[in-house]
Amino acid sequence: MSTVFNFTFVPWFRAVAPYIHKFRHQTFVVGVPGEAIAAGKLPNLVQDLALIQSMGVRVVLVHGFRPQVDEQLRAKGHAARFHSGIRITDPVALDCAQEAAGQLRFEIEAAFSMGLPNTPMAGAKVRVISGNFITARPIGIVDGVDFQHSGLVRKVDVAGIKGALDMGALVLLSPFGFSLTGEAFNLTMEEVATSVAVALQADKLIFVTEIPGIRVRPFDPPGEDNPIDTELSLADAQAILAQAPTPTQPTEPAFYLQHCVRACLGGVERSHIIPFAVDGSLLLEVYVHDGIGTMVVDEKLENLREATPDDVGGILQLIEPFERDGTLVKRSRTEIERDIANYTIIEHDGVIFGCAALYPYPEAKTGEMAALTVAPQAQGQGDGERLLKRIEQRARLMGLQSIFVLTTRTMHWFLKRGFQPVSPDWLPEARKRKYNWDRRSQVLVKRLS
Numbered sequence: 001m002s003t004v005f006n007f008t009f010v011p012w013f014r015a016v017a018p019y020i021h022k023f024r025h026q027t028f029v030v031g032v033p034g035e036a037i038a039a040g041k042l043p044n045l046v047q048d049l050a051l052i053q054s055m056g057v058r059v060v061l062v063h064g065f066r067p068q069v070d071e072q073l074r075a076k077g078h079a080a081r082f083h084s085g086i087r088i089t090d091p092v093a094l095d096c097a098q099e100a101a102g103q104l105r106f107e108i109e110a111a112f113s114m115g116l117p118n119t120p121m122a123g124a125k126v127r128v129i130s131g132n133f134i135t136a137r138p139i140g141i142v143d144g145v146d147f148q149h150s151g152l153v154r155k156v157d158v159a160g161i162k163g164a165l166d167m168g169a170l171v172l173l174s175p176f177g178f179s180l181t182g183e184a185f186n187l188t189m190e191e192v193a194t195s196v197a198v199a200l201q202a203d204k205l206i207f208v209t210e211i212p213g214i215r216v217r218p219f220d221p222p223g224e225d226n227p228i229d230t231e232l233s234l235a236d237a238q239a240i241l242a243q244a245p246t247p248t249q250p251t252e253p254a255f256y257l258q259h260c261v262r263a264c265l266g267g268v269e270r271s272h273i274i275p276f277a278v279d280g281s282l283l284l285e286v287y288v289h290d291g292i293g294t295m296v297v298d299e300k301l302e303n304l305r306e307a308t309p310d311d312v313g314g315i316l317q318l319i320e321p322f323e324r325d326g327t328l329v330k331r332s333r334t335e336i337e338r339d340i341a342n343y344t345i346i347e348h349d350g351v352i353f354g355c356a357a358l359y360p361y362p363e364a365k366t367g368e369m370a371a372l373t374v375a376p377q378a379q380g381q382g383d384g385e386r387l388l389k390r391i392e393q394r395a396r397l398m399g400l401q402s403i404f405v406l407t408t409r410t411m412h413w414f415l416k417r418g419f420q421p422v423s424p425d426w427l428p429e430a431r432k433r434k435y436n437w438d439r440r441s442q443v444l445v446k447r448l449s
Contacts, residue, residue: 011321015377018351019287024056026203027165028286031193033064033250035210036276037104045208046111048282049170050126058165060196062173063108064189065100066250072096085248085255086139089149089186097186101174105130108172128172129164133157134192136177136185151177151185153192156199194259198266205263205271207256208282212275213294214240218253230290234264234298260296271296289348289377304386307343307355312336314352315343319373327409328371329439343371344390346383353378356387358394358403364428365401366445372405388417396448403448406441419444 032045053059069087070080073096081088089097112126136151154177164171173196175187190207197205213228218240220226232240237257244254260271274281274293284292307315315336322328336343339357346354354374360367369391374383395403404427405414411421422445424435435441 011376014317015289015375016287019349020055022350023203023286025058027058027060027200028052028204028206029060029062029193029197029200029202030282031062031064031189031205031207032276033189033207033209034066034068034100034104035064035250036208037063037107038067039276041208041276042107042111044279045276045282046108048280050112052282052286053126053170060161060165060171060173060200060202061108062175062189062193062196063104064175065097065104068100068104069093069096072100082248083143083145083147084246086147086188087150087186088145088147091149094149094184094186097176098184101176105172105174112170127167127169129167129169130172130174131157131160131164132178133160133171133173134177134187134196136179136187138179138185149184149186151179151187153177153187153195154179156196158199161196161200190256190259194263194266197263197268197271201267203269204286205260205268206282206285207259207271207273208276209256209273210250210276211253211256211273212277213273213292214253214257219243228292229294230292232294232296234261234296237261237264237296257296264296264298269297289353289375290381303347304390305345305347307340307345309337309340311343311345311352312340314347315345315355315371318352318355318375319371322373328373329436331371344387344394346374346387348378354383354387356391358391360395360398360400361428361430362398362400363430365399366428367395367398367400367403368431369403369405384413385417392446392448401448402445404443404445406435406443408439408441411442411444414444414446417446419446 030049036045049059049061073080073093076092076096078092087093109128112128133156134153135155137154139147139150139152161171173192175189175192177185177187179185193205214232215222215226216229217226238261241254241258241261247255247258249255256273260273263271272285272293272295274285278292281292312333316333319328323330342357342359344356345352356372357370358367359370372384372387391403405419407414422443424432424443426443426445427435
């Protein structure tokens with residue numbers, strides 16, 4: 001096995017491991033539109049869902065069938081009719097929807113039953129359970145338009161779905177529901193997925209969609225200056241919906257976003273919009289720091305705060321690779337536990353991605369910023385500067401007039417941020433006695449205004 005592979009695999013696996021641990025036993029509701037299946041994405045989606053489930057995630061998969069129903073209607077010479085983006089399901093359209101749902105369910109179950117040959121999940125057995133878990137009601141007549149057999153979710157059989165999940169099965173739902181009298185109603189994938197996620201109080205609702213996510217300026221053209229907003233607060237998402245016209249097409253920014261907001265208001269912790277065009281987008285969104293699409297949350301998951309004793313393990317795991325390569329001076333667990341009140345951390349989704357410590361020397365009105373660290377996968381996003389600003393703020397509150405650092409490898413980063421080089425003789429007497437002359441660290445000072 002090559003040294004290059006070892007060098008890249010080990011840090012990658014360590015970065016992914018906290019998410020594997022965090023999401024074990026959690027419930028994800030994944031909505032996949034019929035367009036993804038029509039585009040030939042089903043085999044890879046099945047492989048990734050099987051992989052996620054193998055890591056202990058409880059998965060509910062809801063499929064759509066818009067293009068498949070339209071194809072059935074064209075074959076019968078019958079026009080598809082919509083109002084406000086919702087299909088008007090007459091008796092012919094209902095027959096087409098039932099045919100499309102049956103065919104897609106068969107294809108999906110067959111894909112999970114193949115043992116996933118020639119994939120990382122070869123030989124994996126995924127039990128798929130479908131059923132009449134959705135009770136529906138008619139939309140009725142709205143704005144003078146009779147939606148006929150189009151419906152909305154009335155009730156979700158939570159106990160039935162949880163029972164299937166408890167058996168280790170993947171639950172597969174079609175966008176169909178039945179009334180108490182046995183009448184069938186055509187639903188939308190988005191409505192079913194959102195209603196199920198809220199009813200289950202799922203940990204995640206994930207839409208694998210035609211769009212890459214919501215852009216920083218959602219109504220402007222895409223470009224390098226208008227990237228995907230990877231984390232959107234509930235308040236910001238609601239503001240976007242307030243500006244957007246009522247969506248009628250899945251490619252409009254508000255189409256999936258409205259369901260993410262509804263789920264978030266209903267108690268689902270996180271809702272995601274990710275592209276099916278990118279292979280492995282499910283894995284990239286769930287197990288990578290910033291993901292690939294847009295995540296809607298009730299409040300920002302990234303938190304800059306002072307450390308507590310519970311953070312010692314996370315800090316040790318973060319700084320250990322930098323101690324090993326000589327970037328940082330080695331610190332023992334006992335030392336970090338003793339000085340934990342000096343540390344500031346950045347955590348994202350419960351995982352610590354950055355830290356720094358402030359050791360004050362009040363007699364000299366200065367303090368040392370030590371152990372400034374940002375995880376490799378989170379570098380380049382401004383977290384180092386955020387930690388520096390917080391350390392400066394803490395130093396000012398202590399009445400300190402400057403902060404200093406000792407560094408052997410990152411001198412230029414500090415120079416760009418207002419630090420000036422000085423002789424080691426400048427150090428406070430207590431710190432000078434501990435200075436390691438063999439290490440020959442550069443001493444840099446920043447005056448605080």
